[in-house]
Amino acid sequence: RKEVEQDPGPFNVPEGATVAFNCTYSNSASQSFFWYRQDCRKEPKLLMSVYSSGNEDGRFTAQLNRASQYISLLIRDSKLSDSATYLCVVKGFQKLVFGTGTRLLVSP
Amino acid sequence: DTGVSQDPRHKITKRGQNVTFRCDPISEHNRLYWYRQTLGQGPEFLTYFQNEAQLEKSRLLSDRFSAERPKGSFSTLEIQRTEQGDSAMYLCASSLADPPPSGQETQYFGPGTRLLVL
Numbered sequence: 001r002k003e004v005e006q007d008p009g010p011f012n013v014p015e016g017a018t019v020a021f022n023c024t025y026s027n028s029a030s031q032s033f034f035w036y037r038q039d040c041r042k043e044p045k046l047l048m049s050v051y052s053s054g055n056e057d058g059r060f061t062a063q064l065n066r067a068s069q070y071i072s073l074l075i076r077d078s079k080l081s082d083s084a085t086y087l088c089v090v091k092g093f094q095k096l097v098f099g100t101g102t103r104l105l106v107s108p
Numbered sequence: 109d110t111g112v113s114q115d116p117r118h119k120i121t122k123r124g125q126n127v128t129f130r131c132d133p134i135s136e137h138n139r140l141y142w143y144r145q146t147l148g149q150g151p152e153f154l155t156y157f158q159n160e161a162q163l164e165k166s167r168l169l170s171d172r173f174s175a176e177r178p179k180g181s182f183s184t185l186e187i188q189r190t191e192q193g194d195s196a197m198y199l200c201a202s203s204l205a206d207p208p209p210s211g212q213e214t215q216y217f218g219p220g221t222r223l224l225v226l
Binding site for chain 1: 139141143148149150151152153156163164166199201212213214215216217218219220222
């Protein structure tokens with residue numbers, strides 16, 4: 001079993017739609033949680049950290065459920081520019097452990 | 109540009125050759141990480157340094173791989189006797205240990221070195 005599991009997609013949505021991604025992690029000792037965004041043939045870039053209390057950054061909302069070891073990302077009012085791969089990331093002691101990523105395609 | 113830089117951006121080599129990649133972290137960052145990413149997968153951890161000390165190595169890092177950070181600034185990753193299975197994007201990231209109390213340690217990635225072994 002992979003340490004971080006995500007649905008690879010792709011998720012095809014029209015502009016303006018709301019889309020949700022989920023991931024699960026297996027190491028209950030994990031300390032920090034993130035969503036990174038990766039555009040095709042580019043490096044991953046931090047989208048947002050994820051906290052148990054939930055956090056929001058504009059159209060993006062992230063949530064962590066430690067009991068279920070589950071992380072979510074909600075994107076509201078999707079834009080064409082949101083098309084990318086979204087990587088669920090868990091940090092243990094120092095290293096980051098990445099999921100395979102979920103690909104999002106937003107169409108006009 | 110004060111972000112993480114990597115050189116070269118692309119490398120094509122023949123099987124059996126040695127290659128070396130360089131990473132320059134963000135200047136005040138004392139931690140430096142190497143990851144490898146293959147098509148359709150997320151990045152996988154290889155190794156990391158705090159200052160000049162290499163503190164952890166993944167089992168993915170076979171004895172053909174060696175990484176150094178001699179002065180605690182830039183780092184090099186060398187692959188000896190390359191194999192076709194080494195073809196991947198090699199990503200470097202840096203971070204600041206002991207961030208402010210309100211913050212989390214955040215790793216910032218460089219643009220990567222894309223390696224193709226023929």
